[in-house]
Amino acid sequence: MAGKSKILFIGGTGYIGKFIVEASAKAGHDTYVLVTESTFSNPTKVKLIDTFKSFGVTFLHGDLYDHESLVKAIKQVDVVISIVGHAVLADQVNIIAAIKEAGNVKRFFPSEFGNDVDRLHTVEPAKTIFNTKIQIRRAVEAEGIPFTYVANFYCADFFLPNLAQPGPVIGPSAGPPKDKVIILGDGNAKGEENWKEYMYQGNKFSTTYKKPRFH
Incomplete structure (x- = not known):
């Protein structure tokens, strides 16, 4: 990708997100993480927050369930990367709606970071999780939002x-x-398996692809 991007991470303090946020900051991108007020008082997050600050990460206050705060945060960036956990995958429709209203996002990465869900035949409980990801993909495409799906295996x-x-x-x-x-x-x-620490190696976030890009 030519130049640097302004990237907003939603779910950036989680299991995989913390590695990708670090990679983004170290790659020189203007890196933003959406956080709730309670994040700063969460004892399990304090050290991570301090680490992010040392990387120059900017924190934007907002909530996945507060449309106005999502739109406000998204209007400040070029790229939105969702790394929310499987429990709230379906709620990414809130991000999609905010991106559509903001109108400035060049690239959206919905929370994937697993298998290519459009090409799998699975059993429960994975089947339900994957079906939710499929629904989110279709919602992104229906809104005409530029997107990239990252399929890096388990x-x-x-x-x-x-x-x-x-x-x-x-x-x-x-x-x-x-x-x-x-x-x-x-x-x-x-x-084929992967390790969460390896996620950051794919830190050249594309802003030019108009079709799915699988890794």
Whole structure:
């Protein structure tokens, strides 16, 4: 991408977001992170906030559920990158509406950072999550917003701690299975994994592509 961008991250203090925010700042982009007032008093975020400040990150007060604050923040940037967690994926329609009203965004990255959901055949609970991502993709396209979908495969360190077992809790907090391990298929299927720390290596955020760009 020629020159530097003004990039707003929504969900930038989360599991993957913190690495991409750091990469953006270190790459010389004007880097903004949308935060709520409570973020600054959250003991689990204090150190991260201080680290971001040392990188020159600008914090914009706003909320995913406050349309006016979203529009105000988005009007200050060129690129919006959503890295919200799976629990609020569907609520990205609020970001889409704000981008549409702001009218200045050159590129929107909805929260993906996994598999190419348009080309998968999955079972629950992943199926529901992926269907939500598909719905968000279609909503972005319907509004005519320039977009990029980042498909970098699963983060191994998110799923390996519990051996990718289905259940009400997924990720590292689920812990390893105690009784049995469910293996889908014949056990010989091959896949490709990634690590959250590697996300930042793709820090040249495109502002020129008009079609999906898969990584």
